[in-house]
Amino acid sequence: MSLALPSSELSALLPDWLPRQRWFAAKGREVRSVEVAASTPLIGGGDGDGGRDDLLLDHTVLAVEFTDGGPVQHYQLLVARRPDGRTELDHVTIGWIDGRIAYDGLWDHQVSDWLLDAIRAGLTVSGEHxxxxxxxxxGAEIPEGVSGRVLGVEQSNTSVAYGEKAIFKLFRRIAPGINPDLELHRALRSVGSDQVAALQGAVEGTLDGEPVSLGMLQDFAANSANGWSMALASVRDLLAEADLRADEVGGDLAGESFRLGETVALVHDELARALGTSECDPAELAAGMTARLVSAGAEVPQLADYIDRIRVTYDALAASGTPVPAQRIHGDLHLGQTLRTPLGWLLIDFEGEPAKPLEQRVQPDSALRDVAGMLRSFDYAAFHQVSGWEPGDFSDPDQESQLAWRANEWSARNRSAFCDGYAKRAGTDPRAHGVVLRAFELDKAVYEVLYETRSRPSWVPIPLASIARITADTDAGD
Ligand SMILES: Nc1ncnc2c1ncn2[C@@H]1O[C@H](COP(=O)(O)OP(=O)(O)OP(=O)(O)O)[C@@H](O)[C@H]1O
Ligand SMILES: [Mg+2]
Structure with a gap:
């Protein structure tokens, strides 16, 4: 029996299997076909290591076509095959291929162990493609003798933790070019950053004749808590204490928000040092924001009342004539992209905004876009729980409930602490660039209004209330 992976048999099984995977990005779209665009034998069947215990492993790049005629998407899959099934792998089993059971190999300990060994050894496997x-x-110390375990979290890629020593992320949807998550972690390692989990290694390949990032291995942040969960716990604590203010309850986050501001400022400085700085044209930035506002306004009637007020800020940005300092940034910064370890904050996941094409995500941008992303995240954390209890119009002072008032107070307190921390490390206060910062906050909030309208209409009041607040600040001056 041949050991080579029969592409046509795999292709036949995937249109049913692929859309059911957590990481499949095109949920809800009908798949027309899945072709195996490239396949490289890693274990058995080729010039890999000759197979162990009947395990075969192939690295595959899948080209997915849709019936709606949209552009082809590429995904990555490590296809493992064994002569017989294993119950613990049932949930990732693709089906029988040529007398062997095929499954997503990341869940097989033997595969994840092999991956770690391959990175440590600096293995290169040549394939047809x-x-x-x-x-x-x-200089990286890659751990030995620790077993891999796939994280059970909702994510768009798949991560494998090796004890508390290392974490490997296999990028699922791939595009030609270096993934900014890998690129920026590499750059931050080159300047000795302590604000990110240090890069230990990578897996790289070729797609359409260009280099492509396939995966990355980093230090595991042991005993860490996610910033979003910490923020929600803090808000919950506040709302449970009817008579206390945000600064009086045990779960006050302001000290942590200050430290997080410092961390973000340090990362911005490190990225600027590693990869340089440039400038953006404010009129161009404002034109992009205005175009997004106009198209969101056409879809969301509730935005109508705010459009003119939002444009005041965009117009002021355009008219300022002052070039906006630019550099490589995180690009999708929010509380969910932070981990608090016992030693301090780390920023994770530098892939940038998933909806943007790769060539846009690697462009220099204003560091204030990241700051604005974090400020928006504090608002979301504050109202996340309130909105579950009292969907309503938080922007109307007459209707503003006690809960909403306190949520606002929590958000303002933590936004301010974050900016104070940022200012301390950056040497300039982000709030000193009022028009630019407000424009980024509004741009993000407009995007959120559109997103919520499409996916969770009862949440639309959260970004709308923020727009009301931010534009009221505009009316009051800088
Ligand atoms: N260095 C680390 N140490 C420990 N846990 C980590 C580390 N990096 C990431 N994680 C955990 O893994 C999860 C997924 O990581 P990450 O956000 O990088 O993946 P992703 O697939 O890009 O996610 P998303 O779909 O949200 O973009 C995080 O929520 C975090 O809990
Ligand atoms: Mg990501």
Whole structure:
């Protein structure tokens, strides 16, 4: 029996299997076909390591076509095959192929162990469609003898934790070019950053003749808590104490928000040092924001009352004539992209905004866009729980409930602490750039209004109330 992966048999099984995977990005769209665009034998069947215990492993790149005629998407899959099934792998089983059971190999300990060994050894496997290269970072200490376990979290890629030593992320949807998550972690390692989990290694390949990032291995942040969960716990604590103010309850987050502001400022400084700085044209920035506002306004009637007031800020940005300092940034910064370890904050996931094409995500941008993303996140954390209890119009002072008032107070307190921390490390206060910062906050809130209208209409009041607040500040001056 041939050991080579029969592409046509795999292709036949995938249109049913792929859309059911948590990481499949095109949920709800009908898949027309899945082609195996590239396949490289890693274990058995080729010039890999000759197979162990009947395990075969192939690295595959899948080209997915849709019946709606949209552009082809590429995904990555490590296809493992064994002569017989294993119950613990049932949930990732693709089906029988040529007398062997095929499944997503990341869940097989033997596969995840092999991956770690391959990175440590700096293995290169040559295939028909280019090499798959496992690359340790110079000087990195890659752990040995620890088993991998796939994280059970909702995510768009798939991550495997090796004890509390390392974490490997296999990018699922891939596009030609270096993934900014890998690129920026590499750059931050080069300047010795302590604000991110240090890069240990990567897996790289070729797609359409260009280099492509397939995965990355980093230090595991042991005993860490996610910033979003910490913020929700703090808000819950506040709302449970009817008579206390945000600064009086045990779960007050302001100290942590201040430290997080410091961390973000340090990362911005490190990215600027590693990858340089440039400038953006304010009129161009404002034109993009205005175009997004106009198209959101056409879809969301509730925005109508705010459009002119939002445009005041965008017009002021356009007219300012002052170039906006630019550099590489995180690009999708919010509380969910932070981990609090016992030592301090780390920023994670530098992939940038998932909806943007790669060539846009790698462009220099204003650091204030990241600051604005975090400020928006504090508002979301504050109102996340209130909105569950009292869907309503939080922007109307007559209707503003006690809960909403206190949520607002929590958000203002933490936004302010975050900016104070940022200012301390950056040397300039982000609030000193009022028009630019407000424009980024509004741009993000407009995007949120559109997103919520499409997916969770009862949440639309959260970004709308923020728009009301931010534009009221505009009316009051800078
Ligand atoms: N260095 C680390 N140490 C420990 N846990 C981590 C580390 N990096 C990430 N994680 C955990 O893994 C989860 C997923 O990581 P990450 O956000 O990088 O993946 P992603 O697939 O890009 O997610 P998303 O779909 O949200 O973009 C995080 O929520 C976090 O809990
Ligand atoms: Mg991501």
């Amino acid at each position: 280019g090499d798959v290269r496992f690359v340790p970072e110079p």
